[in-house]
């Protein structure tokens with residue numbers, strides 16, 4: 001093939017059993033399950049097992065994995081001083097996570113081993129320690145001391161407890177777990193591809209995952225939930241000031257933004273041409289989370305805003321199929337759980353590391369160097385000019 005496919009769009013680069021994205025039908029399959037069935041029912045540990053082993057765990061396998069992950073939550077002694085320094089410099093939480101994840105090699109029992117088994121051990125440590133890293137950094141940024149992990153709690157409940165310094169309610173744990181399960185894997189996305197490229201050189205799991213954190217940090221890779229939520233707040237505020245119904249304000253806001261050539265955050269997707277199925281799952285999770293809460297109006301307003309924005313986009317951009325994407329309800333769920341917007345991306349990483357590690361194990365099994373070509377468009381046969389004559 002001598003043609004360049006920009007962004008490798010539509011190119012298959014690997015076989016996987018982890019997930020399948022059908023953009024035309026709006027379907028996401030994770031480990032054989034429709035995301036709608038898996039995400040609200042499973043614990044995160046069960047989903048990780050599913051991705052790694054290709055089947056659900058038995059009760060005793062589940063307990064073993066849960067206990068093993070719980071036992072690996074502590075950070076190496078050297079990590080906290082580094083996170084403290086990062087907090088002093090107000091680094092982005094994704095940078096703090098990248099720095100912290102790299103230090104996990106310090107607790108590696110056999111750092112030079114590179115068997116599949118050694119890399120599986122690293123995968124377990126990475127998954128277990130991500131919430132500790134993110135929560136510790138959040139506490140340090142707030143001028144507090146990190147909260148110790150609680151080995152009695154599951155992955156999601158422990159993360160929330162370390163973030164808040166208090167036990168989380170069953171509803172918030174369920175909502176977080178549904179979120180983590182929903183976004184754990186999504187075909188050959190950029191950060192997953194980065195992991196596979198790195199480990200295809202027979203590098204190791206930790207190196208691959210650290211590279212993926214770098215890829216996930218970029219705003220084109222799922223960085224829209226914060227702005228999507230800001231938009232709902234802004235429309236709410238305008239409706240309060242004008243006294244107009246929120247639907248009216250949303251329509252006006254969207255018309256102005258689209259006419260000015262702006263993009264509406266939380267809408268449109270490179271692969272999905274219909275409503276992102278993850279928006280469906282997270283919309284339902286938000287509905288359950290906000291039911292009977294004092295701020296239930298936020299959920300109702302977000303639904304109204306979504307409806308108006310969809311119809312305004314369809315009217316003003318009739319040739320494009322711009323539907324709600326995962327970010328719109330991600331914002332609502334994570335905000336409803338009590339997370340500040342700067343923790344949305346690292347919380348995404350806490351989930352996606354499940355997918356990265358599963359892909360890395362698949363790539364180790366494939367053992368094929370990923371090495372595409374670049375089309376040279378430079379000059380040939382240039383004469384050499386000594387430096388003093390240039």
Ligand SMILES: CC(C)(COP(=O)(O)OP(=O)(O)OC[C@H]1O[C@@H](n2cnc3c(N)ncnc32)[C@H](O)[C@@H]1OP(=O)(O)O)[C@@H](O)C(=O)NCCC(=O)NCCS
Pocket residue numbers: 222223224258262263264265266267268269270271317320322325326327
């Ligand atoms: C996600 C996204 C980058 C995918 O873009 P894409 O499929 O590559 O689409 P393109 O960038 O080629 O845009 C195609 C057209 O749709 C328009 N469009 C795409 N998303 C839009 C949006 N959210 N709001 C308004 N217009 C949008 C573009 O302006 C363009 O219009 P034009 O042809 O008249 O110039 C894009 O939809 C977007 O920027 N969405 C908002 C950010 C967001 O929610 N990101 C999270 C994704 S999970």
